[in-house]
Every structure is written in structure tokens, then in C-alpha cells.
Amino acid sequence: MPDRAIKKLDRNEVEAFSKDYKEFMKKAKTVREFVKYAEELAKSYGFKNLDEVSELKPGDKVYKIYRGKTMFLAVIGKKPISEGVNLVVGHIDVPHIDLKPSPLYEKFNLAMFKTHYYGGIKKYQRTAIPLELRGIVVKKDGTKVEVCLGCDPNDPILTIVDIAPHIAKQQRERKATEVIKGEELQAVVGNEPEEGEEKEAVKKRILKLLKEKYGIEEEDFYSAELELVPAREPRDLGIDRSMIAAFGHDDRVCSYAALRAIVDIEGIPEKTAVARLVDREEIGSDGDTGAKAMILENFISHLARKRGESVDLTDVFLNSKGISADVTAGIDPVRASAFDPQNAAKLGYGLVITKYTGHGGKYMAHEARAELVAFFRKLFDENGVPRQSGSLGKVDEGGGGTVCKYLAQRGFDIVDMGVAVLNLHAPLEVVNKADVYAMYKGFKVFFEKA
Ligand code: MN
Numbered sequence: 001m002p003d004r005a006i007k008k009l010d011r012n013e014v015e016a017f018s019k020d021y022k023e024f025m026k027k028a029k030t031v032r033e034f035v036k037y038a039e040e041l042a043k044s045y046g047f048k049n050l051d052e053v054s055e056l057k058p059g060d061k062v063y064k065i066y067r068g069k070t071m072f073l074a075v076i077g078k079k080p081i082s083e084g085v086n087l088v089v090g091h092i093d094v095p096h097i098d099l100k101p102s103p104l105y106e107k108f109n110l111a112m113f114k115t116h117y118y119g120g121i122k123k124y125q126r127t128a129i130p131l132e133l134r135g136i137v138v139k140k141d142g143t144k145v146e147v148c149l150g151c152d153p154n155d156p157i158l159t160i161v162d163i164a165p166h167i168a169k170q171q172r173e174r175k176a177t178e179v180i181k182g183e184e185l186q187a188v189v190g191n192e193p194e195e196g197e198e199k200e201a202v203k204k205r206i207l208k209l210l211k212e213k214y215g216i217e218e219e220d221f222y223s224a225e226l227e228l229v230p231a232r233e234p235r236d237l238g239i240d241r242s243m244i245a246a247f248g249h250d251d252r253v254c255s256y257a258a259l260r261a262i263v264d265i266e267g268i269p270e271k272t273a274v275a276r277l278v279d280r281e282e283i284g285s286d287g288d289t290g291a292k293a294m295i296l297e298n299f300i301s302h303l304a305r306k307r308g309e310s311v312d313l314t315d316v317f318l319n320s321k322g323i324s325a326d327v328t329a330g331i332d333p334v335r336a337s338a339f340d341p342q343n344a345a346k347l348g349y350g351l352v353i354t355k356y357t358g359h360g361g362k363y364m365a366h367e368a369r370a371e372l373v374a375f376f377r378k379l380f381d382e383n384g385v386p387r388q389s390g391s392l393g394k395v396d397e398g399g400g401g402t403v404c405k406y407l408a409q410r411g412f413d414i415v416d417m418g419v420a421v422l423n424l425h426a427p428l429e430v431v432n433k434a435d436v437y438a439m440y441k442g443f444k445v446f447f448e449k450a
Pocket residue numbers: 091250251281326327
């Protein structure tokens with residue numbers, strides 16, 4: 001039976017890993033920032049851009065980035081690619097608030113940004129908290145401008161406004177899903193007029209300031225990817241400092257563990273190790289950088305070719321094992337009624353193996369086969385990786401999905417794993433430090449020994 005993770009782990013190692021993770025979380029709040037961070041880390045560990053490598057041999061380390069938003073890393077194993085790879089896939093997108101293509105307007109002396117939320121959020125949780133503006137703007141001439149308003153502690157913040165409780169009679173009568181409606185997620189960005197202007201003077205001043213700071217025009221918002229993310233740094237949580245509170249653990253925590261596990265591989269693995277960082281999971285894995293995209297085929301076929309192999313990709317996939325690295329909701333004392341306590345993941349009990357996801361009668365789920373789950377039980381127990389089993393909530397209480405099924409469709413023998421999270425999808429999510437370290441250890445053992 002599962003035991004508390006911290007009892008099986010070295011406390012100093014747990015603390016050191018947590019420290020690295022918190023530093024990373026400060027830097028990488030968007031998908032592009034994660035990819036940039038991962039590329040720098042990989043290079044510092046001797047990984048080379050696959051496009052710049054003509055031949056691969058066992059022990060070689062390579063990476064490839066697609067569209068700046070999704071990435072593969074691989075350590076070439078002793079066995080040929082045709083015998084399959086060991087894959088860990090995590091998503092690096094996080095529920096957040098995007099700016100609309102034409103976001104800026106002025107009313108009642110206030111300049112405002114219109115937004116469009118991304119992913120499954122409780123919209124009311126996004127109001128009245130400090131926000132940073134992060135992302136890129138691409139000008140018509142192709143120049144790319146990076147925006148990080150809030151990265152400097154002296155930067156101003158933005159915030160999405162809510163109504164005073166005193167006059168919230170109309171809002172109080174709304175259903176929970178409509179307390180804040182989508183179009184009401186608007187951020188205040190200015191309140192001072194441009195001198196000598198009458199009409200839209202506050203908006204004009206904001207545009208002038210944007211031009212000065214970033215060299216951008218109003219129309220440049222059309223070709224931008226700008227998002228509002230909580231302006232908060234990761235912090236230790238609890239009087240005992242056993243947890244970490246931060247924006248966007250789901251699923252940067254698993255993706256970071258996968259990234260660290262692959263760069264930290266010791267020796268040359270038997271099978272080629274692949275870490276994949278995907279985008280778009282929170283909105284169904286669609287699109288060019290999501291888990292459904294054909295870039296997996298592209299990456300693996302390039303690996304095989306440069307390894308001197310001519311492979312049938314369906315064989316490679318069928319011979320491959322995978323971990324779909326994603327978080328799950330942890331049970332908490334106040335809302336235990338939404339869970340089956342006997343099957344719920346608990347914070348502090350280590351890496352969670354989730355045999356299946358989905359909702360209702362297991363709809364929309366991939367279910368890992370019993371043989372694979374048994375394989376991981378043995379692998380983790382033999383290598384001191386604290387683990388527990390988990391399932392998301394009571395039957396018929398709701399549910400969720402991960403990227404697991406898109407790999408399973410291609411032939412991967414794959415199962416969901418990750419850590420339990422409190423406040424899932426809220427602007428401030430909570431994980432247990434020992435769980436995070438257990439997960440990293442588990443992924444590393446999988447790469448090295450499976
Ligand atoms: Mn997730």
C-alpha cells in the first residue's frame with residue numbers, strides 16, 4: 001500500500017529540486033517561454049539541434065522545436081529506433097487569459113483590454129488579482145517584439161475588474177458559471193488622457209506608451225500572442241513548507257520533471273528516450289502544436305533516418321512505451337464528497353498512476369492495459385519511487401482527459417501519471433514537494449531502465 005512520499009525520499013534532494021522548479025516557474029509562464037527555457041537548459045547539457053546533426057549514434061542528445069511552441073528532446077539508445085522508444089509527454093500550455101486580436105478601447109475615462117479566455121477556468125477567479133502581460137507581437141515587416149510587462153519588479157501590473165459587492169445584486173443572482181461572463185473578462189490598462197487630445201485621449205496615451213516602449217502600433221495586436229498571467233511568484237506553502245503554490249503547475253510541473261529527467265539521464269539508455277512538450281492540451285490538443293499534430297511522426301522519422309534506419313513508423317509506435325505526464329485533482333477535506341476517497345490521489349503520497357481518465361461510463365478515455373500498470377508498479381518499487389493510484393473524482397461526478405489517448409491511437413503502450421494538485425486550474429495551484437520529486441525520479445528511472 002502507498003506510504004507517504006517524504007519517508008522514502010532524501011529531504012535535501014526534494015528541497016533542492018523544489019528550489020530549481022520554483023526558479024523555473026518564475027521564468028516560464030507562457031508556452032514560448034517554456035520552450036525557450038527548455039532549449040537553453042538542453043543546450044547547457046550538450047543537446048544539439050536535430051536539424052544541425054547529420055548522423056546519430058547511441059548516447060547522442062538532440063532536440064527539435066516546432067513553431068516555437070512545442071518541442072522534442074531525445075537521448076539515442078543502444079537499441080535501434082525500430083525496437084521502439086520510451087516517451088514521456090507533458091503539456092506546457094496552461095489555462096490563461098489571451099488578449100483579443102483588437103483588444104484596446106476607451107470608455108468612462110478608462111482604457112481597457114478585451115480578452116478571450118483559454119482553457120477550463122472558473123472565470124470569477126481571474127478578477128481582482130495582479131496580472132502580467134506576456135507574449136510576442138509580430139510586426140508587418142516580420143520583426144518580433146517580446147513583451148513582458150511585469151517581469152521587472154518595478155513594472156506596473158494590470159487587473160481584470162469585478163463589481164463592488166454593495167451593488168452586485170444582479171451578479172449575485174447569476175449561476176456560478178456566469179458570475180463573470182466571458183465578455184466581462186476585461187482588464188484596466190489606463191486612466192490618463194494624452195495631452196491635447198479630446199476624443200479617446202486615454203486610449204491614445206496608451207498607444208503612445210506602447211509605441212515608445214515596444215515600437216508597436218494598434219494594428220500590430222492582430223498579429224500578436226499576448227496573454228494575461230498572474231503576477232505572482234511561486235512560494236512555499238504551509239507552515240511546514242511542504243508544498244508549493246504557483247500559477248500553472250498544470251502541467252508545467254510534469255513537463256519540467258520530464259525535461260529534467262531527460263537531461264539528467266545517466267549513461268546510455270537501452271531504448272531511445274524521448275521527452276515531448278506539447279501545446280494546446282487545455283483546449284483539446286487540436287492545432288499544429290498539439291498532441292494530435294503529425295509532428296511526432298516527423299520527429300521520429302528524422303531520428304530513425306539520421307540513425308541510419310529505414311523504419312515503419314507504425315511498428316516503432318507499437319513497440320514503444322509511454323507516460324502521459326499530467327496532473328490530477330488531489331482530494332481535500334472540505335470537498336471530499338466529490339471524490340471516492342479510496343481511489344482518490346492524495347497530496348504527499350507520491351507519483352500518481354491514473355489507469356484511465358474520461359467521464360461517465362469511461363467515455364473519451366484511454367485505459368492503460370493491466371500489464372503496463374503492473375510493469376510500472378514493479379519498476380517504481382524496485383527503484384524507490386513512491387507511487388499511488390488515482391482516479392479523477394467520483395463516478396458520474398465529472399471527469400477529464402489528457403493527451404494519453406492521442407499517443408495510444410498511434411500504437412503507444414501508454415499510461416497517465418503525474419502529481420495531485422489542489423486548486424486545479426485556479427490562478428494559484430498547489431502541489432506537494434515530495435510528490436514532484438517522486439515524479440522526476442519515476443520519469444528518470446523509466447528513461448534509464450525501461
Ligand atoms: Mn493537464
